[in-house]
Amino acid sequence: MDFTGxxxxxxxxxxxxxxxxxxLFAAHGATLTLIGRNETRLQDVAKACEKAQGKKPLWLLLDLTANHSCEIIATKTVETFGRIDVLVNCAGKIGITSLFDATMEGFDELxxxxxxxxxxxxxxxxxxxxxxxxxxxxxxxAPMRVRPGFLALGMISDALERFTKSSAVELAPEGVKMNAVRPGHTRTRFLENINVDDEDFDDTLEVLAQMVPNRKIIEPEEVARMILLAASEMFPNLNAASLVVDGGGSVA
Incomplete structure (x- = not known):
């Protein structure tokens, strides 16, 4: 896969x-606009991308939910690089919510x-x-089993699936493709969002691994490779696809 230019x-x-x-995009030649909320980590990623590719990324420290943030991203990218070829919507958050919650705050945030x-x-x-x-x-x-506490996330997942498929059909006449990559339990910092302490991190991942047929947690590198594949031109007719990377956990 070559993303040069x-x-x-x-x-x-x-x-x-x-x-x-x-x-991984940088290693394959892409010019990058990077958006995140943690300045130190975002700068570290930007430096690593520059080292891999030799070109400095544009990085933007933004709260994506704030007014005009999305407009700023598009405008700054085109001002800096002149074009946009690929958009990867990777930002997200997990959280436990319930109909028994006293307010809509958690629901609205997710x-x-x-x-x-x-x-x-x-x-x-x-x-x-x-x-x-x-x-x-x-x-x-990845497709979620019905479990207490994850009602809002399940609704969001279903909505994003519809968004991906419906948008792919709507955008196809314009030559724009949209696909989804849907990872299962992955070795990331996501457990912090549900207040799992560092000392319990590995034990929690092990419990989650037992829910997957191959008893393994997904590594982020595998998901990243699938994202690049979906964003590439290797399969010109790949459109409206839902590429699940979860070791079979969603069907077991």
């Missing part, structure tokens, strides 16, 4: 799957970052993606 916008780039994906942001950022980048006949890759959780 391609401009890639990547959210969630300061950690986890997003950080690994950024470095929907804002996980669903509204990909929709709006795609909308803002779309005029530029149409010009380049570009690609959009949405990254969100």
């Amino acid at each position: 391609k401009v890639v916008v990547l959210t969630g780039a300061s950690s986890g799957i997003g950080a690994v994906t950024a470095k 929907f804002a970052i996980n669903l509204r942001v990909p929709y709006e950022l795609t909308q803002k980048c779309l005029p530029h993606l149409v010009k380049t006949k570009g690609n959009v890759v949405n990254v969100y959780a």
